[in-house]
Amino acid sequence: xxxxxxxxxxxxEAAEVTPNTVDDNLTFADLGLDxxxxxxxxxxxxxxxxxVQAKSIPLAxxxxxxxxxxxxxxxxxxxxxLPLIHKILAVKDALPANSPEATATRGLVLVxxxxxxxxxxxxxxxxxxxxxxxxxxxxxxxxxxxxxQQPLLATQPDIIxxxxxxxxxxxxLNAVDLKTHFQTLVIDEADLxxxxxxxxxxxxxxxxxxxxxxxxxxxxxxxxxxxxLKQLVLRSPAILKMEDKTMDSTWDNLKQLYTICSETDKYxxxxxxxxxxxLKGKCIIFVNDIERCYRLKLFLEQFSIPSVVLNSELxxxxxxxxxxxxxxxxxxxxxxxxxxxxxxxxxxxxxASVEEIEENNEDEDEEDEEEAEEEAEEDDGIPEGDLExxxxxxxxxxLDNDEDEMEAMMKASDNEDEDDEASAMAEMQGxxxxxxxxxxxxxxxxxxxxxxxxxxxxxxxxxxxxxGVSRGIDFVNVAAVVNFDFPPTxxxxxxxxxxxxxxxxxxxxxxxxxxxxxxxxSLKSSQIIGGGGWNQxxxxxxxxxxxxxxxxxxxxxxxxxYTIPMQQLAGFRYRMDDAMRAVTRMSIREARLKELKAExxxxxxxxxxxxxxxxxxxYLRHDKTLHPTRVQAHMKHVPDYMMxxxxxxxxxxxxxxxxxxxxxxxxxxxNSVRVSRQNKRxxxxxxxxxxxxxxxxxxFSFGGGGRNKDRKGGKRQKTA
Ligand code: AMP
Numbered sequence: 001x002x003x004x005x006x007x008x009x010x011x012x013e014a015a016e017v018t019p020n021t022v023d024d025n026l027t028f029a030d031l032g033l034d035x036x037x038x039x040x041x042x043x044x045x046x047x048x049x050x051x052v053q054a055k056s057i058p059l060a061x062x063x064x065x066x067x068x069x070x071x072x073x074x075x076x077x078x079x080x081x082l083p084l085i086h087k088i089l090a091v092k093d094a095l096p097a098n099s100p101e102a103t104a105t106r107g108l109v110l111v112x113x114x115x116x117x118x119x120x121x122x123x124x125x126x127x128x129x130x131x132x133x134x135x136x137x138x139x140x141x142x143x144x145x146x147x148x149q150q151p152l153l154a155t156q157p158d159i160i161x162x163x164x165x166x167x168x169x170x171x172x173l174n175a176v177d178l179k180t181h182f183q184t185l186v187i188d189e190a191d192l193x194x195x196x197x198x199x200x201x202x203x204x205x206x207x208x209x210x211x212x213x214x215x216x217x218x219x220x221x222x223x224x225x226x227x228x229l230k231q232l233v234l235r236s237p238a239i240l241k242m243e244d245k246t247m248d249s250t251w252d253n254l255k256q257l258y259t260i261c262s263e264t265d266k267y268x269x270x271x272x273x274x275x276x277x278x279l280k281g282k283c284i285i286f287v288n289d290i291e292r293c294y295r296l297k298l299f300l301e302q303f304s305i306p307s308v309v310l311n312s313e314l315x316x317x318x319x320x321x322x323x324x325x326x327x328x329x330x331x332x333x334x335x336x337x338x339x340x341x342x343x344x345x346x347x348x349x350x351x352a353s354v355e356e357i358e359e360n361n362e363d364e365d366e367e368d369e370e371e372a373e374e375e376a377e378e379d380d381g382i383p384e385g386d387l388e389x390x391x392x393x394x395x396x397x398x399l400d401n402d403e404d405e406m407e408a409m410m411k412a413s414d415n416e417d418e419d420d421e422a423s424a425m426a427e428m429q430g431x432x433x434x435x436x437x438x439x440x441x442x443x444x445x446x447x448x449x450x451x452x453x454x455x456x457x458x459x460x461x462x463x464x465x466x467x468g469v470s471r472g473i474d475f476v477n478v479a480a481v482v483n484f485d486f487p488p489t490x491x492x493x494x495x496x497x498x499x500x501x502x503x504x505x506x507x508x509x510x511x512x513x514x515x516x517x518x519x520x521x522s523l524k525s526s527q528i529i530g531g532g533g534w535n536q537x538x539x540x541x542x543x544x545x546x547x548x549x550x551x552x553x554x555x556x557x558x559x560x561x562y563t564i565p566m567q568q569l570a571g572f573r574y575r576m577d578d579a580m581r582a583v584t585r586m587s588i589r590e591a592r593l594k595e596l597k598a599e600x601x602x603x604x605x606x607x608x609x610x611x612x613x614x615x616x617x618x619y620l621r622h623d624k625t626l627h628p629t630r631v632q633a634h635m636k637h638v639p640d641y642m643m644x645x646x647x648x649x650x651x652x653x654x655x656x657x658x659x660x661x662x663x664x665x666x667x668x669x670x671n672s673v674r675v676s677r678q679n680k681r682x683x684x685x686x687x688x689x690x691x692x693x694x695x696x697x698x699x700f701s702f703g704g705g706g707r708n709k710d711r712k713g714g715k716r717q718k719t720a
Contacts, residue, residue, distance in 0.1 A: 023054075024048075026048060026049060026054050027047075027048055028041050028053075028082075031049065031053075031054070031057045031061070032061060033057070033082055033086055034085075034086050034089045034090070036089065036130040036132075036134070037082055037085060037086060037089075037127060039129070039130040040127045040128065040131070041078075043126075043129055043130070044126055046078070049075070050078075050079075051074070051242060052068055052074045052075055052242050053075050053078055055240050056079045056080070056083075056238075056240055057079065057082055057083055059238045060079075060083035060084075060216065061083050061086060061087075063214060064214075064236075064237065064238045065214060065216070065234045065235055065236060065238070066215075066237055066239075066240065067217045067219075067222065067230060067234055067238070067239045068217070068218050068219070068239075068242065069220070069222045069239075069241045070219075070240065070242045072189075072473070073474070073502050076188070077119075077120055077123050077124075077188070078123070078127070079216075079218070080109070080186045080188070080216040080218060081109075081127060081186075082127065083184075084109075084183075084184045085124075085127065085135055087106070087107075087183055088106050088107060088134075088135050089134060091106065091183070103156045104156050104177075104180060104181035104182075105157060105177065105178055105181070105182065106158055106159070106181055106183040106184065107158060107160070107182075107183060107184045107185075108159070108162070108167065108178060108186070108209075109159065109160070109161045109162070109186040110163065110164050110167070110185070110188065110202065110205075111141065111161065111188045111189060112192040112196045113141075113163070113189075113192070113196075113473075114142040114163065114316050114319075115319060115323060115473050116188065116473060117139050117141030117161045118139060118141070118320045119473060119474055120139075120161050120188065121137055121138075121139035121161045124137045124159065125137060135158045136155075136157045137157060137159040137160075137161060138152055138153070138157035138160050138161070139160075139161045139162070140161070140162045140170065141161065142166070146170075146173070146175075149170065149175070150170070150173070150175045153170060153175045154175070156176070156177070160176070163198070164193065164198040164205060165198065168201045168204055171208040178208050178209050179208065179209065179210050182213050183213055184213060184214045184216070185209065185213055185214070185233065186215070186216045186217075186218070187202070187215075187216070187217045187218070187229060189218065189220065190217045190218060190219035190226045191220050191225050191226050192220075193229065194226055194228070194229060195225070199228055199229060199232075202232065202233070203232060206232065206233070215235075217229060217230065222239070253501040253505060253506045254500065254506075254507050254508070254557075255506070255507070255509070256497065256509050256511075256552065256558070257509065257511070257559065257561070257562035257649065258510070258512075258559050258561060259511075259512060259513070259562045259564060260513050260514075260561075261513070261514065261518060261564075261566075262514060263514055263518070263519070264576070264580070265518075266484055266512045266514070267576055268569055268572060268573060269512070269564055269569070270285070270296075270482065270484060271299070271300070271303055271575075272569055272572055272646065273510075273646075274303075274305050274333065275305065275638060276643075276646070278647070278649055279479075279480055279482070279510070279648075280479060280648070281477075281478075281479025281480065282326070282329065282331075282332055282333075283332065283333050283334070283478070283479060283480045283481070283482060284334045284336055284475065284480075284482070284496075284499050284500070285307070285333060285335045285481075285482040286338060286481065286482065286483050286484060286485065286487065286496050287335060287336070287337055287484050288337065288487070288488065289337060290311045290313055290592070291592070292337075292484075292485065293336070294309065294592045294626070296335050297309050297591070297626065298582075298583040298587060299579050299580065299583050300333070301625050301626065302578070302583070302635050303635050303636060304635070304636040307331070307332075307333035307335050307623060308326065308333070308334050308335070308623040309595065310322050310323070310326075310334055310335070310336040311336065312337065313592075313596060314599050315599055315602075315603035316603070317602070317603040317606035318599040318602050318603045318606065320606075321602070321606050323473060323475070327474075327475060327476040327477070329477070338487075474502075475500075476502075477505065478500040478502070478507060479500065479507060479508065480500055480509065481497050481507070481508075481509045481510075482509075482511075483496060483497075483510070484512055485512070486512060486513055486541040486544060488544060490547040490548045490551050493544070493548045494548075494551070496509075508649055511559070513541045513542065514541045515542050516542060562647070562649065563647070564646055564647075565644065565645065565646065568645060568646065569644055571642035572642060572644075575635055579635065590626075591626040594626055
């Protein structure tokens with residue numbers, strides 16, 4: 001560490017701010033923000049600043065660099081964006097009319113994922129509602145064509161939102177000037193920026209910035225992982241350490257449940273919970289890889305339960321549109337992977353788990369290995385020749401024409417990036433500003449070792465490496481998160497369940513945990529139903545689960561068991577077996593291919609329409625049935641005799657998560673009328689139950705905690 005930096009970090013420690021002492025009566029106007037911003041905030045119904053906003057905005061307006069421990073849900077975007085815009089407005093107001101200096105890029109916001117870039121940009125545009133043309137924002141994250149992006153950059157937008165690699169590429173191509181009038185650099189989700197191996201990019205990027213500018217670094221953690229970024233980017237920052245509980249009420253409003261089950265029972269339980277609406281409202285179902293996204297989607301399709309998938313393989317425009325629509329309530333169930341956000345975390349937790357692994361007896365490990373080998377050898381119920389064609393979305397496969405096509409499409413986009421990078425490197429430029437200020441950041445030398453950065457990237461995942469769902473994205477009104485596959489790290493558990501119980505609303509998480517014992521059972525049952533990859537185990541659930549329990553209890557939270565009387569689901573098991581048989585590896589591969597092709601077409605339409613005709617896109621649905629498998633009509637409905645007594649996981653409206661209930665047999669009550677009406681209103685929604693008169697789902701009523709509300713509902717109907 002240089003002397004200069006040692007000094008600045010010592011100063012930082014003294015500048016730590018305790019955020020827990022925010023005045024309840026504080027308003028945005030008290031913070032001294034520009035009137036146009038205050039009007040924008042009022043339009044968004046932001047009545048008072050969140051703690052991170054209350055603390056950071058005055059410091060930022062006073063010119064301080066800021067290091068804030070704050071994550072999505074804390075209001076961190078406004079915390080950095082409001083002062084950033086305020087400063088731009090102030091500079092521009094002070095300039096004479098028509099001054100050429102008015103047109104310049106003054107702010108850069110770096111984010112780790114393209115999804116987050118979209119969200120930050122959308123939020124900024126909302127805030128700018130009353131700023132007229134005074135401030136513009138441009139999002140350049142993602143794999144847009146340079147021919148489109150460069151003319152937009154040439155207009156010198158006031159603020160650019162980007163991933164580090166994208167802006168670096170454009171800087172190297174001389175497409176944008178960040179030296180002349182640059183004011184503010186923001187690194188959002190800084191720990192994730194580090195996880196995504198962007199540090200080298202940031203380092204290089206700094207060579208294109210002036211010596212003096214203000215920096216904000218927002219991070220979910222302030223540990224070693226962000227140390228080098230801190231050193232690189234901040235000078236004498238104020239440090240805001242937001243407590244998880246004060247920055248976001250997530251943990252108070254989140255009901256965390258788990259259930260120990262076998263791999264096959266996961267499917268059975270989820271089917272029952274969704275079909276019988278025991279898990280109500282919008283739900284994100286996390287799985288651990290893309291193949292399992294489609295496996296689960298096809299499985300649910302067998303019961304006419306529609307869902308939308310979200311994974312790194314889908315084109316960016318489709319992903320952005322899917323998230324937007326999910327937030328608008330177009331889809332009830334989203335099956336998502338979070339592979340992108342796990343990169344660094346896996347390694348981190350791997351280290352942490354070494355000790356635990358050493359404690360385990362070696363015999364167990366050997367057994368696991370044998371089991372894994374056996375699983376790998378499991379047949380699929382399809383001929384061996386077909387098995388050889390199994391598609392895993394990576395490389396080295398014996399592909400048929402369709403797959404060739406898809407592979408070619410995927411490679412084309414990879415090559416596009418590589419071309420960009422090659423030409424970008426060729427045009428790299430150096431800095432020429434002479435340092436004069438004693439508090440200057442350490443200006444990194446232009447990196448002569450650019451090649452290693454790139455080779456590092458190429459060794460990363462083949463999918464979109466800037467994809468990230470469990471972190472950063474502000475999902476709205478999610479009633480429940482289901483960890484269908486238990487996350488591979490405790491950290492990713494925290495991020496996943498953090499997608500619900502946001503903005504002061506209640507939420508539920510339900511995690512399926514497959515213990516070693518259950519894993520054994522899974523193997524047996526998958527043999528019974530003919531393999532089909534249903535026995536795929538995703539790492540060691542138990543070890544990670546134990547770590548999660550430890551972490552949660554350390555922060556005063558509990559994860560409670562959710563008990564399901566499995567014997568009552570016996571009647572559903574045959575249907576589940578039927579559905580499982582219908583979903584083979586071949587059908588998954590076909591579905592994945594079909595979806596990818598469809599989304600590539602969607603993506604083209606989205607690209608053309610995103611900017612000026614967003615309403616035209618409403619007809620573009622992403623949850624269409626992929627049905628390469630035979631869908632059996634009778635599986636859509638559940639007859640009365642099969643009704644189990646199972647405790648509901650979450651109630652329909654978020655905010656009523658305590659409304660636990662159970663399903664009564666046959667009894668036709670006012671409640672059932674209400675449920676029936678709701679079913680009609682929702683057009684069968686996620687359960688696909690709407691429409692027909694004799695749908696047995698309409699005869700259900702929910703007892704338990706929900707009863708009082710139901711009775712009231714009955715009264716209202718009578719008087720109406
Ligand atoms: P963020 O942490 O920036 O992702 O923000 C989380 C959510 O809180 C977003 O939906 C914001 O629109 C919302 N939000 C941010 N600041 C405020 C505020 N002061 N009052 C109400 N909602 C806010």
